[in-house]
Amino acid sequence: MRRGAQAADRMSPLYAPGGLPRNYLRPCLLLLLAEGASHGYDLLEHIAQLGLERADPGGLYRTLRAMEREGLVRSWWEHSASGPARRTYDLTDEGLDWLHAWAGSLREVHRHLGGYLARYEVLERSASRIAP
Amino acid sequence: MRRGAQAADRMSPLYAPGGLPRNYLRPCLLLLLAEGASHGYDLLEHIAQLGLERADPGGLYRTLRAMEREGLVRSWWEHSASGPARRTYDLTDEGLDWLHAWAGSLREVHRHLGGYLARYEVLERSASRIAP
DNA sequence: CACCACTACCTGCAAGGTACACATAGCGGC
DNA sequence: GCCGCTATGTGTACCTTGCAGGTAGTGGTG
8 A cells, every 4th residue: 555544634524535435324314123113313314323423313313303394204293201302204015115125225335345245355456466 | 015016106215215325326336446457338237236226427527537646546547549539547546545435334234234124024923923 | 580501493505516418529330 | 402421619597505694402610
C-alpha cells in the first residue's frame, strides 16, 4: 500500500465512501416490524445493529408515515402510564410481501458485493506479490 | 408466503427495491481502472458484471470527469484508426488510495447485509414452521 | 415551582445523486 | 445519402439524505 492510510484523512462529504444500499432504511424497518410491532423511537435504537449507525430521527418518522400511506404498515396511538404517547407500528400483509421482495434484492446486492470484494482481493494479492 | 409474488406487480419507482450501494459507480470505476487503463464506453460494458446492469452513460462520463477533477484518475485522447476518438482513463495514486478506502467500506456493508439476511432467514424459518 | 433532561413525534429545507432524455461526431455498409 | 454503431458528452427533473429545528409529556432536583 502506497502512502499509507492517507486517504482516510480528507473525508470530505463529496468523496467519502458511504456505501449503504439506497433506501436501506425501508427494508430495515420492514424486518424489525416483521419481528414484532414497535414504535418509532424504539426502532430508531434497533436499526443501528443493521448497519445504520447514527440514523436520523426525522427520516425515520417520515419513512414510517410514507410506508403507512403506501399500506405497508398500520399504526395506532398507545398511551402509556409514563412518558408521552407513542405511535405503534405493525406490518400488513403487503408489507410482508415487500419484505420478501427486498430480501431478494438485498441478497443480490450481497452477492454482487461478494464478487466485487473477491475481485479487489485478487488485485491486492498481485500487488503485494510485487511489493510485499 | 402469502398472496404469491403479488408485490412484484406494482413496481412503481417510489417503492421498488433497488438496493445497490450509494455511489456504487465510483468504487466500480476505481476497481476496473485499477485492473487496467480503459475508456468510458468500455467501462460502461464492464460495470454490468459488478451489479450495475443497464447503467446510464451520462452518469458514467460525468462521474469520470468529476473523478478527474478530484485527482483520482488521469485521462488522454486516443485516436484509433477506426471509429471516433476515445478518452482513455488511468488511476492515480490517490485514486488507488480511494479504492482501498472504498473496499473497506464495502466490506462493512457486505457484513451488515450478511447480518440482515441471516436475521431475515430466521424469520422465514419460523414462519414456515407455522405454515409449511 | 422553576428548571432541566429524557422520551417521543414531526416538519422544512438545502445539497447531492440518479434516471431519463437528448445532442454531437466519426466511421462503415447498403 | 441514410442508417446504425461506437463514443462522448449536456440538461434537467426527481428523489433521497442529512441536518436543523420545533412541539409535547413526564420525572427528578434545588
